[in-house]
Amino acid sequence: FVLFATMFPTLSEAITGERLTVGPPFFNKWMLPIGLILLFLTGYGPLLAWRKSTLSNFREQFVVPTTAAVLVGGGVVAMGVRVWSSGLCFALSAFVAGTIAQEFWRGARVRQHATGTDILTALIGLVSRNKRRYGGYIVHLGIVLIFLGFAGSGFKQEEQVALQPGQQAKVGAFTVRLDAVTVTDDGQKQMHTASTTVFQDGKELAKMYPARWYFRKHEDQPTTEVAIRRGFAEDLYLVMPAVDLKDQTASLGIIVNPLVNWIWSGFGLLAIGTGIALLPETRSEEH
Helix, strand or coil: CHHHHHHHHHHHHHHHCCCCCCCHHHHHHHHHHHHHHHHHHHHHHHHCCCCCCCHHHHHHHHHHHHHHHHHHHHHHHHCCCCCHHHHHHHHHHHHHHHHHHHHHHHHHHHHHHHHCCCHHHHHHHHHHHCHHHHHHHHHHHHHHHHHHHHHHHHHCEEEEEEECCCCEEEECCEEEEEEEEEEEECCCEEEEEEEEEEEECCEEEEEECCEEEEECCCCCCCEEECEEECCCCEEEEEEEEEEECCCCEEEEEEEEEECHHHHHHHHHHHHHHHHHHHCCCCCCCCC
């Protein structure tokens, strides 16, 4: 799809004589359904036994993943999620996670009965005996985390406010109070900094310091220093695009970005799964 869309201007010119271009909205529109289909296939593929799929086997394999998807999908609707793409992504992620959990559990139980070991030892032995398969499943879990991070962007909240010292603004669960605007100089640059206090549920959460730096001989090209507070569920970004030193007014961009750290965790898990899959296979004792 990306190749087609990238080549589309050249193809249109060759066919019609007129060069038609496509922009980001085109990619954003079509990559969403393509991504959701790929996420579904990530969970669907492992459920199909190669050349051994039967209707009864098909039903048995799909019970757990489908139940997980229905429960999560119903849960997010009950919680008030109305972004259809994010809700569907959560449900499909549950489907894939249910598939992978089922594969690990069934494989570990079979090995436990064959070896007489505990479930944890059986699970470790299962992965070490079939690194490509189960390393691939770990890669699939990493993909699930990445997609959940993407789904979180559907709940991104952003506000632009102008505050003077003592004033505050609320975005999502966070309240940001401007305490002061300071000007400092370290000889290389002049720094305009907004000192802020962040509250959540009425409790002080953190001190954050968004700023603009004006380097010597490049004063017309200031840099914006973003203050970031990372969290498991969401990140908070504070940006100060402008400041009026005369009346101590700071223009602040307050951005709440849910689940963004799950994307980086997903890439980490993907790397671990890839590393396991690339390890040499252990020959069985029968050979």
